[in-house]
Amino acid sequence: MATIFIDNIPYQVQDGQNLLSACLSLGFNIPYFCWHPAMHAVGACRMCAVKQFRDENDTRGSIVMSCMTPATDGTRISIEDDDVREFRAGVIEFLMINHPHDCPVCDEGGECHLQDMTVMSGHVYRRYRFKKRTYLNQNLGPFINHEMNRCIQCYRCVRFYRDYCGGRDFNVFGAHERIYFGRCADGTLENEFSGNLVEVCPTGVFTDKTLRKHYTRKWDLQTAPSVCPHCGLGCNTIVGERYGSVRRILNRYNHEVNGYFLCDRGRFGYEFVNGSNRVLQPIIRDSSNNSKNSNQPVQETEVLEHLAKIWRSSKGIIGLGSPRATLEANFSLRSLVGPENFYLGMSEPESKMISRIIQVLRSGPVHSPSLREVELCDAVLILGEDVTNSAPRLALSLRQSVRQKSMEIADRLKIPRWADAAVRQAVQSKKGPLFILSPFATKLDDIATETLRIDPNDIARFGFQVAHEINHEAPEVADLQPNLKELAIRIAAALKQASMPLVVSGTGSGTLSVINAAANVAWALSDKGEKAGLFYTVPECNSLGLGLMGGGSLRECFEKVNSDSVDTLVILENDLYRRAPAEMVESILRKCKHTIVIDHLFSKTIQKAEVVFPCGTFAETTGSFVNSEGRVQRLYRAMPETGEILESHNWILEIIKTVKPDATDHLLNIDSICESITREFSIFKPLLELAPSSQFRAIGQKIPRQSHRFSGRTSMSANISVHEPKPPDDSESPLSFSMEGYPGIPPSSLIQRFWAPGWNSGQSVNKFQSEINGPLLGGDPGKRLIEPSTGNKWNYFSDIPEANGHRDKEWLALPKFHIFGSEELSRFGASISERAPKPYVGISSQDADLLDKKEGEKVSLVIDNVLLNLPAHIINSLPRGVIALPVGISNLDGIELPAWARIVENSNG
Amino acid sequence: MLDLLKGIWTVFKHSFRKRETVLFPEEKPNRPPRWRGRIILSRDPDGQERCVACYLCAAACPVDCIALQATQDEHGRRYPAFFRINFSRCIFCGFCEEACPTYAIQLTNDFEMSEYYRPNFVYEKEHLLINGPGKYHDYNFYRVAGISIGGKGKGESENESLPVDIYSLKP
Amino acid sequence: MGEPIRSIIVLAAIFVGVLATAAGLIWLERRLLGLWQDRYGPNRAGPFGSLQVVADMIKIFTKEDWIPPFADKPVFIIAPSIIVVTTILSFAIIPFGPGIQIANLNIGLLFFLAMSSLSVYSVALAGWASDNKYSLLGGLRAAAQMLGYEVFMGLSLTGVIILAGSFNLSDIVNAQRKMWFFIPQFPGFLIFLIAGLAETRRIPFDLPEAENELVAGYHTEYSGMKFGMFFVGEYMGVTLISALIATLFFGGWMGPLLPPPLWMIIKTFVFICFFILIRATLPRLRYDQLISFGWKLMLPLALLNIVVTGAVAIAIN
Known part of the structure; x- marks a missing residue:
């Protein structure tokens, strides 16, 4: 001190x-x-x-x-x-001399750091009488709007984009007063974190283009703390709502998780909530007349009556959970159908990997670091995960971690670490060790010390070898090529040298043995006394939570259906066509007499369902997600209940009330669900301290979702009825849909907006932190569920996979994730879908020559008896004999990868 | 006691005074030009909507009776997609006019707004928008603002130089 | 024409006249207040707004007549009628002309005092039955105030009785042939005027219904015609007191040229207008001032008046 x-x-x-x-x-x-x-x-x-x-x-x-x-x-x-x-x-x-007279039409107005600072500095009158400088703007793609006139040349954007995120396509141009921040030509900003420019820019040069379509000032947004549903990292967000639609997502500072930044998928992926393919009303499809047009919207009571009928007549009911539904929703479904009838709605390989990850994290000695801890790691090994595309925010943290080692140079020169320009000058381009093993090039390759392009089985084998080189107790891979062996020794040495080595892997490769190998490496390091970290990425926002709850796998579910002991399927927020091959799903849905789906977007599964309940998206749901670190976090609904849409768990509670009218035991609301969860699973104990209960009041008041400047209260619905409606009641949380309530800083898990007197912009976060860059006042929200066990016995995995080798006329098809498009929900948003790739098959350049295919030419391939006809996309970094298929892109859903594919001769060209 | 009688006498003398009451419907009261009556939205001298949907009037409104939604045309000109004033809540305080950075929202002399049916007090944009500039004849916000709109490119506003050539190396 | 028919006509005329006057006062009071405050008052319904009374009556009859569920129902209903009945009964003894009188009682004045005492019940019971703290406070204030002012109201009239030698109002009028009693009995007149104001609970003595402290005092919970009875009762009280002042101190129906009932009506209206003028002028008293004013000033004055009048009467006789 x-x-x-x-x-x-x-x-x-x-x-x-x-x-x-x-x-x-x-x-x-x-x-x-x-x-x-x-x-x-x-x-x-x-x-x-x-x-x-x-x-x-x-x-x-x-x-x-x-x-x-x-x-x-x-x-x-x-x-x-x-x-x-x-x-x-x-x-x-x-x-301010050249700052235009734009505030009324500027999207930053009302949350503008420049406005705040101008007022704070007491500059109230413009004396400058001469001409103002102007610039031409650029079209920066679907996310970011550019208005260069407003620039005050603070250089934050270029420092963020180039130095912090490693972006290359944005820079500062020109000289003296003609300085220009932009791309060298119009075009979409390529970096996955470009959206943060909106918050980084102190004024309105970079603004949210998706917000512009339905622009609303900050003070008019009804905001609530939420958690991003678009990947497993669980970044904290603030969802802003107005006139019944989600207007934008802002970063919600959480010291341990996302800090100040979000990825573009998290920031702009909300548009599906307002999309046209939302389910808005309950639907009962006449089972006798199974045509598409027979689905008719019905009232809540009607659909529940119908459900009670189904319940009475059915001989067995199965519940399928969802890794993108909240813990509460999954648990209430589990209570509805009974634990023995509850199945995880994850694909077969995915559920295996998730349960393995949980096993590794729970029984092993290695800590799963938070994103902040990732930034502090000084040597990283990535095993088979394309982090930028599957868990984008992690890539940004990894980008900071490679600076850790080189910071020592600055320390030696006695340059304080906060003197950013001086540090970067001293460090130049020196980077700490980062090794990437991946079948294809990743966006982190530019900062990698070494990269290796091999298929997942080889990655696993190599990983096992690295573990062996770190600690000879770990099993050795017998028949590894000598040059790989040498590399393994180098990597092992670098990891051993580090003070905080980190192993990153995950479900992205689709290969269980990669996860085993990563565990072996981390355990070997830990066994050597290193303070190692092990980070597994998981595909969805609640994959880990669902895995911790446990249940049968999808295949077991299908077996049970095939055994004819059940005829009713209750599917929670899940599109089975993404989870299993279409053929299999179709046969199962045919087999079941009744299919009941609770979901918010029209999916192929919903089109086959008999009863559909419209549930809320993340913006209309209160509940908890467990992120890939094992941290359970609470999200709150930002939108009041509209029409017939209920939160998933509330639909299930309604169903329970209808079908078991006499069982009035425990599940009443979110609080009692949480209590039941903790009663049933001791690991979820922290759920009770996760956030204040719905009865919490700050000095007797609820926390208002609307700002004290919220406008239009007596007019916004006056065209429908001139009598103002009573503010919607929120019995599930201490937040209210009102401007009235506690005006001060709420408990950290209830922070619904960052604002402080004189600080209208998001920079006001400094008033909510215990210290700059420190935790939020009262501690960061979220509770870790999984801590490394110290006493437990654990054993190295020894099931080293065989090398895939090459097969004649067959190619190993690998999953390739795309930040925009692979994720189930965000791809339905207009701006994200604009960035999503079209379906393709990625082939290596050698294979392209072999097959005589050029970029864009159609390739026909057969995987699991499914014929796919896709344009070829040549990926130079792919090894021979391997093809890549984009995950989650329209008609490629449900194929379990990796798999062997046969390329067939194209008959129709 | 005498004071009481004096008071009574004084009041009694008022029997012969002129009455102050203005008998309104027959006799129109005199209203100063800055009278705060029915609210209108004006147009700029070019005949375009002045409102740029900045939401400041709505934020300033103490009874929150103004609701609007911003939108823009293909050239980037902002305007309100809808603009609603619930006059059954309006207190005619004039804060909206004070807050308006473009002179779009103005209060007029008209105060004769009685209705038998409350929903008639809800005025939408088509009821509010008039065909002239109202009290301020010359102001045109988009002539001053730095953004480009249809018919006005970058650097063509008042007191603006042409867009800089970022490739120039001249000192 | 037989005697009974004449009595019925007189009775009907007085009854209708009193009610019409009371109703008309609703309009007259507002017009006069307007006049003295440089306004117009009601001037829209009918000529000079005179149909305002009709409009008010329609309104008051068609309003929801609500009885609070917590009220003491029978008492709540009876209370407003007491004030109307007692006031109307008091009119029975007032002579509107030679022989134009419903009941020529020889204890006429005592009858009036008895009736005005009974009207306290109306207010006190209304306050009690409403089961509302404001009503109760208003009722209690009214009871204390009316009891206190009752005392010297009676005493102030003793001088008149001494001079006239009778309780009979016709006799009292006839005794004023030479001189109206307000000259020899000027203090008595003043005291009676003040007591009359207090009895009718009008400004400056309207503390039982002081709206800034007690909402509306004893009639807070009353609506519709029950409230209307209190309302009309007050105006009838004003008319009654004015008529009595005219009768007792200003020669009643006596006057030159014009027929006697007209004189009576003119004199009554002068005092009604005077009551309204006082309302237009004076502010409300504080409650303790009101009570101490009554007991400490007016009561001794009234007693003094009796002593002096008595002494003078003895001296002259």
Whole structure:
């Protein structure tokens, strides 16, 4: 701790910070632009000036930039000194000279850091009478809108995009007052984190293009804390709603998980919620007349009556859970059908991998790090996972982790780590070790120390060998090529040297042995006394939660249906056609007399269902997800109940009430579901402390979802009825659909918006943190369920797979994930689908020559007796004998990969 | 006691005074130009909608009786997709007019707005929009703003220089 | 024409006249207040707004007549009728002309005092039956105020009785042939005027229904015609007191040229207008001021008046 004097009052601050973050941590307001808590200081904007004094006798002092000055013991500064106030007012006046008269039509208005800082610095009157500089804008793709006139040249965007995210297609151009931030030509920003420019830019140069389609000011949004449903990482988000549709997603700072940034899929993937293929009403399809047109929307009571009829007549009922439904929904389905009839709605290989991951994490000695801990790791081995596409936010953290090792250079030169420009100058392009084993090139290859392109079985074999090289107790792979063996030794050495090595793997390769191999490597490191981390990515937002709850696999479910002991299937938020081959699904659905689906988007499964219940999306659901780290997190609905749409668990509670009217035991609402879950599974104990219960009140009041400036309350529904409706009641959470309620900072798991007096932009997060870059006040939300066991006995996996080798006329088809398109829900959004690839088959250039196929030519291949006719896409990085198929792209759903594919001669060209 | 009688006498003398009441429907009261009556949306001198749907009037409204939704045409010009004022809630405080950065929303002299049926007080954009510039004749926000709209490119606003040539190396 | 028919005509005329006057006062009071406050008052319904009374009556008859579920129902219903009945009964003894009188009682004045005492029940019971703290407070205030002012109201009239030598109102009128009693009995007149204001609970003595403290006092819970009875009862009280002042101090129906009933009506209306003028002028008293004013000032004055009048009467005789 150091003592600094601010306007002659002593304060205790953490060592090793700059004055700006120290002062902000203490709650002072100092204006700033170029400094960003995650990207640290460059001292470019000159806004954060303070006056520093040598000692208590020094009365003149000198103006310094607080972001560039270390907060050492005995530092004496003044924030409110007249000189320095004048200085700051002068700087902001200069910065504002060319700023256009745009605020009314600017999307940033109302949450603009520049507005806040201008007001804070006291610049109220424009004296500049000359012409303003203008720029031409660029079209930056479907996510980001560009309005260069508003730029104040703080350089945050280019630092974020290039230095922090490793983007290459965006830069700063021009000279002196003609400086331009953009691409060298119009075009879509390629980086997967470009959406963060919206929040990083202090003014309205980069704004959310999807929000622009239904623009709403920040103060008019009804917001609630949520968790991103688009991958397994569980990034914290804020969902904003207005007039019954989701308007945008913002990052919700969580120190341990996503920090300040989201990926573009998480930020822009919300549009499916407002899409046209939402199920809006319960549907009963006449089973006697199975044509498409016989489905008729019905009322809630009617559909429940119909369901009761089905229940009475059925001989056996099976419930299929969903890895994208909340814990609460899955558990209530499990209670409805009984644990023995509850099956995981995951594909066969996926459920095997998930249960293996859980087994590894629960019984093994290795810690599963959070994303923040990933950033601190100084050597990384990635086994068969295309992180940028399957768990994008993790890739950003990994990008920071390779800087850890090279930071030592700066430390040696005594450059403080927060002096970003100086550190990068000292470090140059030196990077810590990162090894990527993948069948094809990944977006992280540019920072990798070494990459290896081999198929998943070989990745697993190689991983086993690395584990053996780290610790000879681990099994050895007998017949590995010598050059690979050598590489394994190099990787093992690099991992052993590191102070915090990390192994990343996951379900992306579709191969169980890769997961085993990753466990072996991490365990071997841990066995050697290293503080290792093991990060498994999981495909969906609640894969791990569902896996922890447990249940039969999809194949077991199908077997049970085939055994004729059941005839009714209750499917929760699941499209079976994505989980299993279409043929198999169809036969099962034919076999079942009654199929009941609870889902929010029209899927192939819904088209076959007899009864459909419309449930809420993540924006209309309160519940909990378990992320890939094993952290359970609570999300709250941002939208009030509209029409016939209920949350999944509430539909199931309604069903329970209807079909078991006498069983009035436990499940009433989300609180009692959580209690039941913890009673049944001891691992979910933390669920009770996860977030305040629905009865929680802050000083007797609910937490308002609407801001205190929320507008249009007495007018927004006046065209329907001039009498204002009563605000919808939310009995499931301590949040209210109202502007009235607790005005202060709520408990961290209930933070519905970042706002502080004078800080209208998201930068106000500093008022919610215990210190800059530290946890939120009162601790970060979310509770870890899985901690490494210390006493447990564990054994290295020894089932080393055989090498796939080459087969004549057959190709090994591997799954290739795409950040835009592979995920089930986000692909239905307009802007995401614009970025999604068309169906293709990726073949290596050698194979392309062999088959005499050029880019775009149709290739016919047979996998599992399914004939696919796809345009060829040549991927140079693919090894020979391997083809890649995009996951989750329209008609490629449900194929279990990896699989052997036969390429057949194309008859129709 | 005498004071009481004096008071009574004073009041009695008022029997012969002129009455202050303005007998409204027969006799129209005199309204100053800045009278705060029925709210209208005006057009700029070019005949285009002045409202740029910035939501400031809605935010300023103390009774929250203004609701709107922004949208834009293909050239980027912002305008309200709908604009609704619930006059049965309006208190005619004029904050919306004060908040308006484009002089679009203005309060007029008209106050004769009685209705027998409350929904008639809900005015949509077609009821609010008039065909002239209202009290402010010359102002045109888009002539001053930095964004480009149909018919006005970058650098063509008042007091703007042409877009910079970022490839230039001139000092 | 037989005597009974004449009595019935007189009775009907007085009854209808009193009710019509009370109703008309609703309009007259608002018009006069308007006049004295430089406004118009009701001027829309009918000529000069005179049909306002009809409009008010239609409104008051068609309003929901609601009895609170917590009220003491029988009492709640009876209370408003008491005030109307007692006030109307009081009119029986007032002579509107020589022989134009319903009951020429020889204890006429005592009958009036008895009736006005009974009207306290109306207010007190209404406040009690409403089972509402504001009503109860209003009722209690009314009871205390009316009892207190009752005392010297009676005493203030003793001077008149001494001068006239009779309780009979016709006799009292006839005794004023030479001189109206307000000259020899000026203090008595003043005291009676003030007591009359208090009896009818009008400004400045309307504390039982002080709206800024007690909502509407004893009639808070009343609506529809039950409230209307209190409302009309008050105006009948004003008419009654005005008629009595005219009778007791200003020679009743006596006057030159015009027929006697007309004189009586003119004099009554002058005092009604005076009551309204007082309402237009004076603010409401504080409750403790009201009570101490009654007991500490008016009562001794009334007693003094009796002593002086008695002494003078003895001296002259």
